[in-house]
Amino acid sequence: MRLLIILLVLAAGPVAVWRGWIEVPDRWNPWAPLDIAEPVNFLTRYKLGRLQSDPQLCVQALATSSVRYSVQADSPADAKCPLVNVLRVQGSDVRLSSSFLATCPVVVAFAMFERQALQPAAQAVFGQAVTQVDHLGSFACRNIYGRSEGRLSQHATANALDIAGFRLADGRRINVLKDWPGDDANARFLRQVRDGACKHFNTVLGPEYNAAHRNHFHLDMGGWSVCR
Numbered sequence: 001m002r003l004l005i006i007l008l009v010l011a012a013g014p015v016a017v018w019r020g021w022i023e024v025p026d027r028w029n030p031w032a033p034l035d036i037a038e039p040v041n042f043l044t045r046y047k048l049g050r051l052q053s054d055p056q057l058c059v060q061a062l063a064t065s066s067v068r069y070s071v072q073a074d075s076p077a078d079a080k081c082p083l084v085n086v087l088r089v090q091g092s093d094v095r096l097s098s099s100f101l102a103t104c105p106v107v108v109a110f111a112m113f114e115r116q117a118l119q120p121a122a123q124a125v126f127g128q129a130v131t132q133v134d135h136l137g138s139f140a141c142r143n144i145y146g147r148s149e150g151r152l153s154q155h156a157t158a159n160a161l162d163i164a165g166f167r168l169a170d171g172r173r174i175n176v177l178k179d180w181p182g183d184d185a186n187a188r189f190l191r192q193v194r195d196g197a198c199k200h201f202n203t204v205l206g207p208e209y210n211a212a213h214r215n216h217f218h219l220d221m222g223g224w225s226v227c228r
């Protein structure tokens with residue numbers, strides 16, 4: 001009986017939040033849409049995950065960002081690498097070296113990362129903004145490392161983005177391949193960017209992970225949680 005009462009009390013809180021009987025700030029409400037400016041908390045990953053199966057919720061989240069995008073039609077289910085709930089991103093407050101295709105959770109994570117990690121790191125280290133992100137692509141219908149066998153890469157579902165470098169407002173370029181090994185401001189910036197990316201993406205692999213990643217940060221929203 002006592003256990004039953006405890007369970008009822010534990011259940012009553014979430015139900016009251018869900019029904020709207022108790023007002024809590026959106027960032028503490030698992031059913032509220034994600035806001036790009038919300039500081040990351042333990043609900044963020046859950047909210048990002050929900051966006052993949054709910055394109056409407058995705059559009060709501062992106063409305064809080066400056067991301068410019070178009071919705072890509074889902075590909076037929078019998079395609080070798082079917083794309084579902086995928087957007088083509090043209091830019092945001094930063095220019096992109098080219099537009100990229102990505103799943104909604106990747107786009108929203110990118111928008112949060114840009115605002116909450118990338119720009120603050122650039123301001124902290126250089127006192128200026130990042131104006132362009134140079135990337136190596138997002139969608140590629142292939143296995144991991146392009147092997148002929150094994151599991152499909154997160155790139156096969158456009159659930160990943162490879163970032164190779166950044167350009168600052170004064171024209172300076174920062175490049176993962178060239179600048180990661182150093183110990184100057186560029187290297188310090190790249191480490192802050194990598195650590196910040198880990199708060200927003202599920203998987204972050206960079207030069208510290210292996211030689212295949214010496215020239216880029218691989219960012220994805222797959223189920224593997226790792227930050228290297």
Ligand SMILES: [Zn+2]
Pocket residue numbers: 155160161162217218219
């Ligand atoms: Zn990658």
